[in-house]
Amino acid sequence: MEELTSEQISSKLYDIYIKSEDRIKSNAMVCRAYIDKVSLDTISQKVNNEMASIKYSISQINSKFNENNKSYVTTKEEITKVLSYYEQALKELSLFYDGKIEQLILRKVELEASLIGSIINDQYLHDKILHKNMLKENDKTKMSLKDNIKNAIEKIKNRKNNKNQVDIMAVSKLMDSQDVAREIEEKSSLRLEKIVEERKNNKDFITNTEKEISLVTNEIERLNKQKEKAIFDAMESQEKSVSNNIRKPKIFNKITRFFVSRFNTAKVIQNTIINPLNMKIENFRTNELANMKG
Amino acid sequence: MKLGTVVYQSKIYNLDYMSLDELKRLLEMIENEKNTNIQEAKKLIKN
Numbered sequence: 001m002e003e004l005t006s007e008q009i010s011s012k013l014y015d016i017y018i019k020s021e022d023r024i025k026s027n028a029m030v031c032r033a034y035i036d037k038v039s040l041d042t043i044s045q046k047v048n049n050e051m052a053s054i055k056y057s058i059s060q061i062n063s064k065f066n067e068n069n070k071s072y073v074t075t076k077e078e079i080t081k082v083l084s085y086y087e088q089a090l091k092e093l094s095l096f097y098d099g100k101i102e103q104l105i106l107r108k109v110e111l112e113a114s115l116i117g118s119i120i121n122d123q124y125l126h127d128k129i130l131h132k133n134m135l136k137e138n139d140k141t142k143m144s145l146k147d148n149i150k151n152a153i154e155k156i157k158n159r160k161n162n163k164n165q166v167d168i169m170a171v172s173k174l175m176d177s178q179d180v181a182r183e184i185e186e187k188s189s190l191r192l193e194k195i196v197e198e199r200k201n202n203k204d205f206i207t208n209t210e211k212e213i214s215l216v217t218n219e220i221e222r223l224n225k226q227k228e229k230a231i232f233d234a235m236e237s238q239e240k241s242v243s244n245n246i247r248k249p250k251i252f253n254k255i256t257r258f259f260v261s262r263f264n265t266a267k268v269i270q271n272t273i274i275n276p277l278n279m280k281i282e283n284f285r286t287n288e289l290a291n292m293k294g
Numbered sequence: 295m296k297l298g299t300v301v302y303q304s305k306i307y308n309l310d311y312m313s314l315d316e317l318k319r320l321l322e323m324i325e326n327e328k329n330t331n332i333q334e335a336k337k338l339i340k341n
Binding site: 004009012013016019020023024026027029030031032033034036037038041112115116119120122123126206 | 297298300301302307309310312313314317318320321324325327328331332334335336338339
């Protein structure tokens with residue numbers, strides 16, 4: 001694989017940044033849609049199951065109860081009302097979980113954007129280190145100082161050889177020049193060290209951010225599954241069917257037209273199906289749902 | 295609630311009308327591509 005230049009790497013990273021920005025947003029939108037759909041489908045299934053259960057129970061009470069009965073319309077309205085109430089309670093339950101998941105989705109977007117930014121920053125710091133190293137090597141001031149110090153040492157050596165008196169001022173100037181050179185060297189090294197440290201911290205940040213993204217992704221999945229189970233388990237009857245709780249006169253085993261006219265099916269449905277279901281929903285809202293919300 | 299549309303690989307996806315399985319598949323595709331991009335970027339800076 002051919003070695004890429006710094007400019008080529010930066011260009012590729014920019015392309016990745018543009019693509020990733022779009023993918024991060026799309027991912028969040030689709031994730032949100034998926035979470036909502038899980039809630040909708042689960043609630044829909046649960047409501048349908050409850051409807052089927054009610055229909056079965058009514059058929060157990062009176063299999064001939066239909067549109068021809070005068071109280072059919074009222075009963076139908078009551079059933080619709082209780083099922084809406086049932087659905088509403090389930091929606092509140094799902095909202096509790098979806099709110100938490102939404103926060104996690106937003107956090108994930110934040111982390112992923114930071115991650116891409118840090119990766120690009122790493123390349124920038126790498127280039128900066130290279131540049132600073134190059135500057136350090138080719139520092140004109142330092143090189144000119146080095147030359148001057150070299151010349152001054154030569155002059156002092158010559159004077160000593162010629163047995164002339166050593167110029168104290170010259171030696172003093174020489175020592176000052178050396179101090180300045182050392183200072184430039186130190187400052188330059190410090191700046192470089194700082195950038196190297198910054199790059200190391202950036203790399204640690206990249207590693208930690210990746211770990212956190214993984215944790216958040218797993219948490220979203222876990223909460224979504226937990227929500228699904230919670231919706232399915234909510235307000236579930238302990239008995240196998242609602243009709244086990246229905247008390248009807250034994251004579252109904254062979255119902256006749258005579259007894260039907262004396263038997264208020266609508267009232268029995270109200271007392272044995274609708275009212276207990278209303279109570280179950282109310283109990284769920286005041287206990288389980290309230291405890292969850294805190 | 296309007297979930298919006300998403301454009302991905304030259305296709306427009308209307309999230310409101312997609313089934314659960316379709317959403318799950320789309321989510322996996324986008325997630326995989328996003329992770330591939332990040333790994334590609336990390337390889338470039340490995341120096």
